[in-house]
Amino acid sequence: MNRPNRRRATWIGLGIAGMVVIALAAGAAWLLSLPPATTPAAPPAIAESERAATLSALKPPKRPRPVIAIVGINDATETTDYLMPYGILRRADIGEVAALATQPGPVKLYPALRVEPDATIAQFDAQHPQGADYVLVPAMSRDDDPTVLQWIRGQAAKGATVIGICAGAKVVAAAGLLDGKRATTHWYYLNDLLEKHPTVRHVPDRRIVVDGRVATTTGISASMPMTLTLIEAVAGRDRAEAVARDLGLPHWDARHDSDAFTFTRPFALTAMGNTMAFWNRERLGIALRPGVDEVSLALVADAWSRTYRSQAISFAAQPGPIQTRNGIRLLPEQVGKDWDGERTIALTAEPHPAKALDAALNGIGQRYGTRTEALVAMQLEYPGEHGRTETRTTSMQ
Template sequence: MRAHSIAIPFAFFLLLAGLVVATAAGAETPAAGPLELKPGRERAVVAVVALNAGTEVTDFLVPYSVLNQAGAAVMAVAPSSDPVAFWPAASVRPDADFAQFDTAYPQGADIVVVPAVHDPDDAALKAWLQAQAQKGALMVSICEGSFALAAAGLLDGKRATGHFYEHENRTETFPKVRWERNRRYVEDEGVISSSGVSASLPISLMLTERLAGRDRAAELAAAYGVADYGPKHNTDAFNIGMEEITTALKNIAFGWPRAHYLIEVWDGVDEVNMAFPLDFAARTWRGSSAAIAAKAEIRTRHGLTIIADETGEAPGGARLVRLPGAPASAAEAAVTLASPATLREDFLAFIGEELGDKTAQFVATQLEYPRR
């Protein structure tokens, strides 16, 4: 399964439905001090990498947002300047392609963040990641971004982790890597890897502590409702068994009418708040998600240009999802998510009310998200 779709951890379900849509844990990751920047820099340069053909939305948007709030100079970087297709919905215009970034920052990035991408074997991506590592960048993967780091040979001989469902596949595909379970993130010799999609917040907060100090990290953790962003994590609590398979097949075969969730976005929308509802809604297996805006392109809180899937008024039958801080609107929302600190729990509760608690739990399991 090395040629992944963005729904890589769940390819088994895709095949079942006919759709296209371990080792023991090692020692505790030691506490690390402030990140040492490249000579002459007053703030960190962070490249959040995307593959134009497909990139996981939460893996990408969460570190982009949080590390901006940590004071870093964050760039959305892709092989070409063409729009990046997010999975499951929306697109983004990169800030720079690889060549433009290299011209602007010949010393390389201080941190390179690698989300799950459509093709971790992409030649241009591998070459660029290898070059950044050779320039001394701290390489960080979110969820199955670890496949891209491993494909580039950057995890050979090192401890690493990734999404729980792909552990055996990773172990077989990349036997030189010491793959671990029951870790939120693992650091080894200049590379940090993390577990499921939901690890995007904890690992971004850990990096914030290194860039801006513990107080700033704690402030952002409280704002986004993260009680603990340390490396402890119980991978064994997550499982794709018969109950999950039954839920998926039942929703695919009998989940009618299909639910279409429109996540409302606007100029200034917070990237973290936008990402999780897009992701959660698409993983119910009986509906879809999309970004809707008043115009074709909007600029997020930290300057990303997002290309909306739909514009204007929500079509009849669609379920409009209103995010924290949304401008006043006459359109009726199916759910209003009032607080970034409770957004994930609130939206899962909404899914449970609409589609049943088993579906809400199935969504959380896919993202390796530990519900309270």
């Protein structure tokens, strides 16, 4: 296995498969050392002074109508981190939004979907020699890709605000932009981030942390409140609230219960059990159709591909790109008219994309059990009741 493929393999499932191997080797003592599941607490409200400071720091640094670049590497960039900000920002119509790749060709998203980016970083630089106003950095299969690190540094030097989504904070840190700064990241990668970059000052109980012209977020689902916060900073509260209503999100802010997200005993046992049942794994099809909502699609495909029991596969009747509601081009992973109806994931008819993840998690719970539902919610760092097994009401806030 060559080096990029080996790196990608170790990244699969947020590294949890590797932890399963450790658990099998260490045995019961290791499992017993893990804490039981925790009950999420209701975090206190964010002070108005803190909220105002966050919005002030995120104001457009260059243009009233900003240029926003979402960058990914071609071989593995996180699905929701890449697609959700794109779809929401395009809905908001607050600036020019471009989905970029470091090299020509499609971007293979992880754990599901494949897209045709708007441009390469070289093409973007030729079109925007003054640089972007904002650069969004999703989680990637490797933190040390020299091309993306050099480009992020260059954009920061031109005055861009750099936003690390989820474990994209590790990429931002590797570019040297988090040295001595306050930050956060996905719970699973926090220790790794702090070990490699000891001057980073972790801020607990916040989904969004802004320090100067650099922002970071907690896990995958945090890209929605982060994007709405950015919309508010650029275009005002009324515009952000209108987009939030369109998404089906009544309110959002930076509050977070960090203690609710950790490697617990139920989490480990479920990951182990689902991984070991390799004979009982499914490929579930998602039909790609023109005009599909990319936010709903990303959330659903991401969730169903994190069960260790299933993998979401996009399919279409014909080869070639299929344009989503807000203009990104999806490339089907399989071409064919039909898929076994019992193994098809139907995107919900619910018009509000924020509800799509709830529907997907409920479906996962019904198909594989509530422990697998909680396993997926924990990977997505999704606050609310899906992290527990006895109730079913969640919130993206």
